[in-house]
Amino acid sequence: QVQLVESGGGVVQPGKSLRLSCAASGFTFSSFGIHWVRQAPGKGLEWVAVIWNDGSKQYYADSVKGRFTISRDKSKNTVSLQMDSLRVEDTALYYCARDSGSGWYVINHWGQGTLVTVSS
Amino acid sequence: EIVLTQSPATLSVSPGERATLSCRASQSIRSNLAWYQQKPGQAPGLLIYGASTRATGIPARFSGSGSGTNFTLTISSLQSEDFAVYHCQQYDDWPRTFGQGTKLEIK
Numbered sequence: 001q002v003q004l005v006e007s008g009g010g011v012v013q014p015g016k017s018l019r020l021s022c023a024a025s026g027f028t029f030s031s032f033g034i035h036w037v038r039q040a041p042g043k044g045l046e047w048v049a050v051i052w053n054d055g056s057k058q059y060y061a062d063s064v065k066g067r068f069t070i071s072r073d074k075s076k077n078t079v080s081l082q083m084d085s086l087r088v089e090d091t092a093l094y095y096c097a098r099d100s101g102s103g104w105y106v107i108n109h110w111g112q113g114t115l116v117t118v119s120s
Numbered sequence: 121e122i123v124l125t126q127s128p129a130t131l132s133v134s135p136g137e138r139a140t141l142s143c144r145a146s147q148s149i150r151s152n153l154a155w156y157q158q159k160p161g162q163a164p165g166l167l168i169y170g171a172s173t174r175a176t177g178i179p180a181r182f183s184g185s186g187s188g189t190n191f192t193l194t195i196s197s198l199q200s201e202d203f204a205v206y207h208c209q210q211y212d213d214w215p216r217t218f219g220q221g222t223k224l225e226i227k
């Protein structure tokens with residue numbers, strides 16, 4: 001079955017960087033886009049970024065554009081989210097989620113999330 | 121960006137009764153709307169996509185309707201496992217956006 005396992009979360013100071021990873025299995029990795037979605041404690045969901053199935057396109061939320069970079073490694077079936085210049089407001093549970101198609105469509109599978117805390 | 125407004129923020133309903141949740145978009149998103157259910161401590165799960173198509177394994181008591189800017193999620197006869205937070209999301213334009221969520225609680 002589809003599995004998405006996030007890792008790399010932790011506590012980091014404002015202005016520092018962190019790299020999240022998402023290990024995918026149970027499906028043909030090259031056929032599906034992958035999203036990152038985050039949820040601040042006690043808050044709603046916020047879409048963060050997507051990368052197309054073939055890596056050809058990436059889109060970002062305005063709140064992270066220019067600071068976060070999404071990438072994928074087809075040899076390892078992983079997607080990464082490089083987060084630079086972190087802010088306190090980036091504190092959240094970060095979910096890796098699979099698109100139902102190339103990247104444009106609905107999210108139909110979710111990982112369990114990895115927690116990022118930005119604090120001095 | 122497209123703003124999704126969900127109402128009410130909290131809905132109190134008795135088991136066995138019907139629940140109606142609303143999601144309104146700031147501009148037309150055609151039928152490119154999904155509904156997710158999220159229980160405490162869990163990741164969201166897809167309920168409805170294309171505004172009205174149930175995802176695999178979703179019971180028939182869940183139904184979605186609407187197009188353009190106004191959407192509704194209806195749960196016809198609430199079961200104990202249905203009390204959760206419900207999120208709507210548009211996938212018509214970038215950036216993708218979610219509503220703020222509706223918490224469905226037991227009355």
